[in-house]
Amino acid sequence: MPRIAIGQYYPASSPIHSLDPRLKLICSFLFIIMLFVITSAPGYVVAAGFVALSVKISTVPFSFILRSLRAIFILLLFTVALNMFFMPGEDLVFSFGFITVYMEGIIRAAMMGSRLILLIFSSSLLTLTTPPIELTGAIEFVLTPLKKIRVPAAEIAMMMTIALRFIPTLVEEMDKIMKAQKARGADFETGGLIKKAKSLIPLLIPLFISAFRRADELAMAMEARCYRPDARRTRMKIHRMARRDFAALGVAGLFFGMILMTRML
Numbered sequence: 001m002p003r004i005a006i007g008q009y010y011p012a013s014s015p016i017h018s019l020d021p022r023l024k025l026i027c028s029f030l031f032i033i034m035l036f037v038i039t040s041a042p043g044y045v046v047a048a049g050f051v052a053l054s055v056k057i058s059t060v061p062f063s064f065i066l067r068s069l070r071a072i073f074i075l076l077l078f079t080v081a082l083n084m085f086f087m088p089g090e091d092l093v094f095s096f097g098f099i100t101v102y103m104e105g106i107i108r109a110a111m112m113g114s115r116l117i118l119l120i121f122s123s124s125l126l127t128l129t130t131p132p133i134e135l136t137g138a139i140e141f142v143l144t145p146l147k148k149i150r151v152p153a154a155e156i157a158m159m160m161t162i163a164l165r166f167i168p169t170l171v172e173e174m175d176k177i178m179k180a181q182k183a184r185g186a187d188f189e190t191g192g193l194i195k196k197a198k199s200l201i202p203l204l205i206p207l208f209i210s211a212f213r214r215a216d217e218l219a220m221a222m223e224a225r226c227y228r229p230d231a232r233r234t235r236m237k238i239h240r241m242a243r244r245d246f247a248a249l250g251v252a253g254l255f256f257g258m259i260l261m262t263r264m265l
Helices: 021-037 041-058 062-085 103-128 132-142 144-149 153-183 193-199 201-224 243-264
Strands: 092-096 099-102
Touching: 021 041, 021 103, 021 132, 021 243, 041 103, 041 243, 062 099, 062 103, 092 103, 099 103, 132 144, 132 153, 144 153, 153 201, 193 201
Parallel strands: none
Antiparallel strands: 092 099
């Protein structure tokens, strides 16, 4: 079972899975923009409701999506602590030595933490409900206008999809390397934070070797199948907007409008 959800595809039969991948990609991008527009707690409540509704309709287990937070737990903890302890304000809550916590810092930390969690959840839901091939086509469609200025949209889409797909693979590879070194007497759990960080350095060399080996195998497999990035291709499945896509677009637009309205409160 994968430790993280980012880059994984969860096969299921749900309305979210059957939506046009181009629509899901565009809505995910707009939702990320909305997260940076929110300035109040009601906005985050509406955004959280949108994510919760999407997860419920997708039939993807919430515990499965929750695994995506493992990859950013340290970053999330650092972001919350940085905003809580170093945000100046007027309403003092706690003070001990050089550490001062203001109510403004607590509110700011809660908002930044919620923004990061919702961003990861929405990104994970996109990859969990969209097959890699369809996601590649959606990214290429979004980047199509850039072809006029000779931007290699197909190559960029392929690279982004491969990068997303290999995130869980590399995490599983690191887990195997860590277990192998633990069996040989390596210690990754005792000591302080600096010692634990130093103990992870021996993992980097075999991890990089494994990553380069997988990249070489993938390149050889693509070359053996006569893959050419500049070739004109046809698609076995051509996506067209259906009624369910317009309905989903209307629901997403309703939530996005509510988020924008919270700025006026």
